[in-house]
Amino acid sequence: MARILRILFLHLCTFFLLGSVVLAQQVPPSFTYQGRLLNSAGTAPLTSTVNLKFQILNPAADCLLYEETQTGIDLSTTSGVFSVQVGSNTGSGKRTINDPGMTMTQVFADGSRAAASANCTPGYTPAAGEGRLLRVTVIDGATTTVLTPDQSISAQPYATVAERLRNFAPTDLLRLNTIANLTQANIENLVNGSDASTLHHHDGRYVQIGATGSTNLGSGTTYTTGKIGVGTSTPATDIEIEQLNPALRLESTASGGGTGQIQFYSGSTERARIESPEGSSELRFYTGSTLAMTIDNNQNASFAGNVISSGFVDLGDYTNATETSTLSPYLTPCAAGCTGTMWYNTDLNQVRYWNGATMLSLASDASQLSLDGSDTMAGDLKMGGYNITNVGSITATSGVLGGVTLTGGYIQNLSAPVASGDATNKAYVDAQISALSSSSSGAYLLQDGTTALTANWSVGGYDFLNVGNISLAAQKTVNLGVFDAAQETTLLGTLGAGDAGKFWYNSATGELKYWNGAAAQVVGLSGAGMQSLNGENGSAQTFGVPGTSGTAPAWSSSSNVHTLNIPMANTASVTAGLISKTEYDNFAQKQDGDAQLTDIAAITPASTSGYLLGSDGTNLLM
Known part of the structure; x- marks a missing residue:
């Protein structure tokens, strides 16, 4: 069938008609569609069973607002006449996959916008009183025919005045009144979260209850005589923030300018202030209107007044290395502006300070001297009975008579005289030491040896250098250093030509060894005053059991064992050797x-x- 003629009669239910009467009973969301289908010649009705597809479109026919399919319409006994209900609730089974899912009210209502989609490319917002198009498609077996033209659906005057609207009387409804400014737009502003400041005539400010977005209170002043709680409905103080990580943020709107402040006032009098200027990382503290302390971006704190502590002041710790790497790059450009900066040097165990040009050690009075010698003594240096240890040279100022006065103490680690003047001074020191009380004789030795030690003299593992002959008393021994194999290897790595003559004992081999300036040598034991025996230089040389190896009598030596080998004369290749007793007897009998x-x-x-x-x-x- 190439073409289907139609005779259609369209009944539209009044639920979508503008100005229609709506009765108390619920009207179904559909309208009746009737017609008759003829063959292509228009001479006979269709008698087959067909499917009908109904589409409701906008006036431009480029936006699908509704689509349904009705199946199994039997025309065999109706002479081609049919009657169906077009329209349905959302989710109805007769709606197709292309249906946009709008209610029938939304399909026909003015101002009901259809979003752009694959079947509504431009989108659609109907104008007031704008009609719709109805498109019918007949599916007869394998033949699909779209009936043309599309039919217009428009409002018809059915009732001009309604007594009730969905059972509501006129007094139950809010009516627009432009004179009193009661409009749809104003009503929407009151309920959609928009700025409603133009709709009131007093100084109040309004906040949307339960709003999850930002609320703008405008530029007016907002105040409360109660408390403000963030994260709590029962603030204990005037302002309380109760969060996992509570925070207050002050941010200037001027890039590179402005100052964030927290102010403390008593009436109109400023008592204190904390501020941070925009564009820097400084924090400033004021008392009244006077700057009291500044913390700069290097975490340095500058005080305008004194630092008073009822406890102690813990200075920052620096080493010699960190003084150079950290302090110097800061203090040098700061120069006089950092005069008085103090710290503690853990390498020198000294309090140090910056005088505006250089680093110095602190000297609070004449009893303290700085390391760099910039301080001078105003009196004698008194040690309070303590020792001065590890001192280098002591040099008196030219033309000034100086000396060292000891009271029950002693001088350690004096260097040997290297000049005639030194020898004279050494003799003077010895003479002064001889005047010390005998009760302390165990702590020193006189040069002439008249003072004896009363206990072992321990030098803490250090060396005696440049010593003359060592003469031992009778029945005394020299206890050499003991090295195992690994320790001896380490020792040999430190010895050179200047160490010739050093002795030690190797506990691994049981040998007494010495250094000849180039290599370690074994000292011969008692009865073994030879360097080598047949190439063996061990400290214990022995003779093995004679053997018969070789082609002639000879000595063989290995691992300090010496063996005499005399081969048998009857052995092949032997040029000289022994004969057995049997061979000798045979020869004698001849x-x-x-x-x-x-x-x-x-x-x-x-x-x-x-x-x-x-x-x-x-x-x-x-």
Whole structure:
């Protein structure tokens, strides 16, 4: 069937008609659509079973507002006449997959906007009183026919005045009144969170209850005589923030200018202020209107007044290295502006300060001296009975008589005299030491040896250098240093030509060794005053059990064991060696006791080959 003619009669239910009467009963969301389908020639009705697809479109026919399909419409007994209800509630099974899901009221209502989609490319917002188009498609087996043209759906005057609207009387409804400024837009402003400041005539400010977005209170003043709680409905103070990480933020709107402040007032009198200027990382504290303290962006605190503490002041700790790497780059450009900066040097164990040009050690009075010698003594240096240790040279000022006065103490680690003047001074020191009380004699030795030690003299593992001869008393020993194999290896790595003559004991080999300036040597033991025996230089040389190896008698030595080898003469390749007792006896039996062979010497045949000696010794057989 190439074409279907139609005779249509359209009944529209009044629920979508403008100005229509709506009765108390609920009107179904549909309208009746009736018609008759004829063949393409218009001469006979259709008698088959068909499906009908209904689409409601905007006037431009480019936005689908509603689509449904009704199936199984039997025309076999109706002469092609049919009657169906078009329209449904959302979610109805007869709506197709292309249906946008609008209610029937939204499909026909003015101002009901359809969003842009695949079947409504431009989107659609109907004008007041604007109609719609109805498009019908007949599906007869494999043949699909769209009936043309699309039919217009428009409002019809059905009732001009309604007594009730969905059972509400006129007195139950809010009516627009432009004279009293009661408009749809103003009503929407009151309920949609918009600024409603133009709708009131007093100084109040309004906040949307339960709002989750930002609320703008305008530029007027907002105040409360109660408390303000953030995260709590029962603030204990005037302002309380109760959060996991509570915070207050002050931010200037001027880039690079302005100052954030927290102010403390008593009436109109400023008592204190904390401020931070925009564009820097400083924090300033004021008392009244006077700057009292500044913390700069390097965490340095500057005080306008004194620092008074009832406890102690803990200075920052620096080493020699961090003075150079951290303090110097800060203090040098600061110069006089940082005069008086103090810290503690843990390497020097000194309080140090900056005088505006250089770093100095603190000297509060004449009893303290700075490391750099910039301080001078105003009196004698008194140690209170304590020692001065590890001192270098003590040099008196030219033309000034100086000296060291000891009271029950002593001078340690004096260097040996290197000049005549030094020797004179050394003798003077010895003379002064001899005047010390005898009760302290165990703490020092006189140069002439008249003072004896009363206990072992320990030098803490250090060396005696440049010592003359060491003479031991009778029955005394010298206890050499003991090294194992690993320790000896380490020792040898430190020795050079200047260490020739050093002795030690190797506990791993049980050997007494010395350094000859180039290598370690074993000192010969008692009875072994030789350097080497047959190439072996061990401290214990032994003889092994004689052997028979080799081709001639010889000594063999290995691991300080010496073996004499004499091979057997009857062994192949042996050039000299021993004969066994058996061989010797056999040889002896060949000689007669009466020297019967003595006459053989007189026989001088041309050849002795084939001659045999008779058993009696007298006959020479041929």
